[in-house]
Amino acid sequence: MLKAYLLVAAAVFSIGLFGVLTRRNAIGILLGIELMLNAVNINLVAFARYGGSMAGWVLALFTIAITVAEVAVGLAIVIVIFRVRRTVEADHLTLLRG
Amino acid sequence: MTETGLALAILAAPFGAALLLGCCPPIRRAGLPAAVVSLVGSGAALVMAVGLVSWLWRGALYAAEARVGPVYGLITGLIATVPWLPQTGAAPLATFGVFVDPLSAAMATLVALVAFLVQLYSLGYLAGEAPGALGRYYFYQSLFAFSMLGLVFAPDFLQMFIFWELVGLCSYLLIGFYYQRPAAAAAAVKAFWVTKLGDVGFMIGIVLLWGKTGTFEFLPLFRVAGQGALDAGYFALCMGLIYLGAIGKSAQFPLHVWLPDAMEGPTPVSALIHAATMVAAGVYLVARTYPLFLAVPDVLTGIAWIGAFTALLAATLALVQTDIKRVLAYSTVSQLGYMMAALGAGAPLAGFFHLVTHGFFKGLLFLAAGAVIHAVATNDMFQMGRLGGAMPKTATVFVVGALALAGIPPLSGFFSKEAVLAGVWRAGLSVPFLMLALTVLLTAFYMFRAIFLTFYGSRRAAGHPHDPPAVMLGPLWVLAFASVGASVLGTEWPRLTFAQFVARDLGASLPHGPGWLMPLSVGLAVAGILAAWAVYQREALSTAAVIAVLGPLVRAVERGYGFDAAYAAVYRAVLLGGARVVGWIDRYLVDGVVNVASAWTLRAGSGLRAIQTGRAQDYLYGVTAGLLLLLVIWAWA
Numbered sequence: 241m242l243k244a245y246l247l248v249a250a251a252v253f254s255i256g257l258f259g260v261l262t263r264r265n266a267i268g269i270l271l272g273i274e275l276m277l278n279a280v281n282i283n284l285v286a287f288a289r290y291g292g293s294m295a296g297w298v299l300a301l302f303t304i305a306i307t308v309a310e311v312a313v314g315l316a317i318v319i320v321i322f323r324v325r326r327t328v329e330a331d332h333l334t335l336l337r338g
Numbered sequence: 339m340t341e342t343g344l345a346l347a348i349l350a351a352p353f354g355a356a357l358l359l360g361c362c363p364p365i366r367r368a369g370l371p372a373a374v375v376s377l378v379g380s381g382a383a384l385v386m387a388v389g390l391v392s393w394l395w396r397g398a399l400y401a402a403e404a405r406v407g408p409v410y411g412l413i414t415g416l417i418a419t420v421p422w423l424p425q426t427g428a429a430p431l432a433t434f435g436v437f438v439d440p441l442s443a444a445m446a447t448l449v450a451l452v453a454f455l456v457q458l459y460s461l462g463y464l465a466g467e468a469p470g471a472l473g474r475y476y477f478y479q480s481l482f483a484f485s486m487l488g489l490v491f492a493p494d495f496l497q498m499f500i501f502w503e504l505v506g507l508c509s510y511l512l513i514g515f516y517y518q519r520p521a522a523a524a525a526a527v528k529a530f531w532v533t534k535l536g537d538v539g540f541m542i543g544i545v546l547l548w549g550k551t552g553t554f555e556f557l558p559l560f561r562v563a564g565q566g567a568l569d570a571g572y573f574a575l576c577m578g579l580i581y582l583g584a585i586g587k588s589a590q591f592p593l594h595v596w597l598p599d600a601m602e603g604p605t606p607v608s609a610l611i612h613a614a615t616m617v618a619a620g621v622y623l624v625a626r627t628y629p630l631f632l633a634v635p636d637v638l639t640g641i642a643w644i645g646a647f648t649a650l651l652a653a654t655l656a657l658v659q660t661d662i663k664r665v666l667a668y669s670t671v672s673q674l675g676y677m678m679a680a681l682g683a684g685a686p687l688a689g690f691f692h693l694v695t696h697g698f699f700k701g702l703l704f705l706a707a708g709a710v711i712h713a714v715a716t717n718d719m720f721q722m723g724r725l726g727g728a729m730p731k732t733a734t735v736f737v738v739g740a741l742a743l744a745g746i747p748p749l750s751g752f753f754s755k756e757a758v759l760a761g762v763w764r765a766g767l768s769v770p771f772l773m774l775a776l777t778v779l780l781t782a783f784y785m786f787r788a789i790f791l792t793f794y795g796s797r798r799a800a801g802h803p804h805d806p807p808a809v810m811l812g813p814l815w816v817l818a819f820a821s822v823g824a825s826v827l828g829t830e831w832p833r834l835t836f837a838q839f840v841a842r843d844l845g846a847s848l849p850h851g852p853g854w855l856m857p858l859s860v861g862l863a864v865a866g867i868l869a870a871w872a873v874y875q876r877e878a879l880s881t882a883a884v885i886a887v888l889g890p891l892v893r894a895v896e897r898g899y900g901f902d903a904a905y906a907a908v909y910r911a912v913l914l915g916g917a918r919v920v921g922w923i924d925r926y927l928v929d930g931v932v933n934v935a936s937a938w939t940l941r942a943g944s945g946l947r948a949i950q951t952g953r954a955q956d957y958l959y960g961v962t963a964g965l966l967l968l969l970v971i972w973a974w975a
Contacts, residue, residue: 257962260955260958261955261958261959261962269954269955330953330954330955331953333952333953333954334951334952334953335952336950336952337950337951337952338946338947338948338949338950338951338952
């Protein structure tokens with residue numbers, strides 16, 4: 241049964257990665273990142289469930305907490321960018337072009 | 339008090355004076371007090387050096403009369419050293435100290451005597467200088483006396499090299515004493531560079547020798563050379579390189595060009611450094627390390643040939659000089675050639691004996707010439723004339739010195755030159771012998787040419803010249819008596835002869851030539867004097883006519899055989915040409931590489947900036963592609 245969990249997690253991760261790579265909206269990219277992180281959480285919980293160790297649960301809890309913080313900071317940045325540039329399109333935010 | 343302690347005290351006296359003058363500007367700038375400090379230092383050194391020689395002499399005499407083995411039992415000499423560069427678990431890498439034996443003691447006495455007399459004489463000669471300049475002069479003089487004595491007492495090559503360079507430095511400073519004169523400054527630099535050329539060889543030779551034997555000290559090296567344990571070719575290379583140092587310092591061909599120019603310095607300096615002591619250091623070096631040179635006969639033969647050739651070459655150059663000091667300078671080069679020829683011919687005692695007598699009479703000649711220059715304010719002999727009447731005492735001592743130099747008995751130069759000629763003849767070096775015999779004739783001629791032009795003849799010098807003050811005349815008289823009295827050293831008269839004393843061997847003696855040698859050399863000298871008298875006093879033969887006959891030859895000699903021009907050409911061709919090549923390499927090759935590298939870096943940068951789009955997702959594509967690549971590699975591996 242572990243394999244099913246891992247397949248689901250891999251699918252979620254790939255979907256998240258696809259979203260991060262293709263969405264042009266900054267908020268959409270953040271959503272993609274959330275999906276990738278939750279795929280990792282599924283993995284952790286699945287390994288904990290079948291491996292008999294508590295470490296996975298603990299790590300998953302950590303990840304959830306850090307994800308919340310990450311989203312808070314990320315959304316704050318998006319809001320600030322919107323105030324300054326009046327856009328959240330990733331293609332328009334190219335200040336670091338060489 | 340031991341002999342070595344006394345030698346250290348001899349070193350300490352001028353060192354103390356130099357330290358005081360160097361570190362205490364008020365004394366130095368006061369002028370006269372500086373002279374007093376310097377005189378006290380060299381005077382103390384003189385007294386102690388005489389004491390040291392008489393101490394060794396008494397010991398040697400006692401041993402000689404008791405007939406006990408080698409005289410004085412000084413097989414090893416008396417050595418006192420302190421480690422300078424200690425090594426763990428082995429003998430020190432280098433030591434500092436003194437090496438006392440009759441040779442070094444006799445040389446030290448000569449150095450201290452001439453140094454003291456010259457410093458005394460300088461009081462009169464440089465009386466017109468500003469106090470600051472006078473103090474500077476005496477500081478250099480004290481430093482020179484210390485350095486020269488340190489060289490004389492050196493127990494190893496390293497210490498000798500250090501003091502060798504120090505006397506070179508003092509020579510540079512004193513030649514350039516009148517540094518406001520461009521000629522003096524240029525002569526100082528020239529002397530420094532030309533002697534350095536030889537010193538480089540000296541240093542390489544020392545290091546090569548050390549590389550094989552692991553020691554700088556003379557006595558272990560003598561032992562190694564005596565055992566014949568070294569590869570002959572390598573050893574000959576080392577000694578040849580060490581001899582290069584002597585070539586430079588003792589102005590041997592082809593590095594003789596600096597000495598005549600060194601006459602830009604004050605005349606007392608010429609007497610001390612460039613006649614009596616420092617230029618003889620090369621001869622002393624060879625005499626000091628003679629056991630090493632004995633092991634390389636080929637190098638010795640080369641030394642004899644170069645010495646004899648130098649003697650003849652310099653004598654011909656002295657014939658055409660108009661500057662009285664340059665006559666004496668070329669004469670010094672010539673006499674140094676004699677000493678070297680004797681050393682090379684296997685007669686080191688004769689060479690050293692000539693060094694001592696030459697130190698006296700050439701110092702005398704220079705100081706007397708200084709008195710003349712002081713009186714008439716010119717160096718040009720053709721502006722002098724009939725000074726014999728105005729300066730009778732100076733003329734007397736000058737003639738005494740010239741007779742000694744020409745080799746007229748019973749003056750000291752006769753004995754030493756005779757010994758040199760006998761030594762070269764005995765060694766079977768017939769061509770060098772002929773060169774030296776011809777030089778006897780030329781020596782007498784150019785010295786008496788100078789005398790007739792300066793003190794006699796038909797012209798009369800301008801002004802009202804007169805004999806110098808007593809402070810200058812005193813040293814002249816002392817050196818004149820020494821020039822006569824030193825002949826005692828060449829006779830069998832003392833119970834212990836000079837040769838036995840210096841060689842520490844009762845069997846030693848100065849070389850004796852065949853019976854015809856003495857009449858020959860005296861005859862040649864007299865002929866030279868008579869020829870000079872005929873040409874420059876009676877004017878029986880017009881010099882203009884001689885020059886007309888010998889035209890090109892005379893002009894070649896007047897240009898010094900073009901040595902300076904040749905060196906200048908070599909300098910331009912080799913050094914400046916080399917600099918141009920190196921400059922081209924630097925400008926086009928080295929700079930070219932750097933420029934190409936920087937241009938490529940710039941171009942690569944502007945090319946690579948295209949991939950920096952600034953869009954976060956493009957970077958993420960890169961990361962994802964990299965991750966996939968890693969996964970593929972991991973899956974395959």
